[in-house]
Amino acid sequence: MSWRDNRTHWEGWARSVDPAIRLVDKESSPLMRAYARLPWLGDEFLTRTASVIGARIYLTRGGDAEHDIAHEGRHVRQKRWCSLGLSPWLGWPVFAVLCVFVLPAGLTARFWFEMDAEAFALKQKVRTGSSVAWARYSLVEFAELLCGGDYVWAWWPRRWAKKIAGLWKF
């Protein structure tokens, strides 16, 4: 079942993550369709991964809406923090700078933004019945992914990343 069949429910829940969030059907978004023409993206970009721009979350039809709204929604929340609570759109430039900002040790702040977003999504899963052990295992797997080529700006030593993930509080 696609999130669009239960749109009111998901929109209500997304607003509880951050009131500025708007949900958009990724496949029918002209902007996302234009992005998908980039040679390194393609159709998979439209059908397999959710995206977020400012406070707009672009959801795929076949994706896990609960996870995707929580993860991308948390990024919207993080952008709001970057504006000291005013608006995710205002905080977005600060957030973007922090994402690529390289800390003295050569580590990026994006690592924390991503870990916080994924842990937030996994906590939601625990609330709806998944086990804490599963959530912790999933976060360790995510940390591993974060240190690979899919997240070029989140480079952290894999061993540290997995250790931090294993210690995360659920």
Ligand SMILES: [Zn+2]
């Ligand atoms: Zn993310």
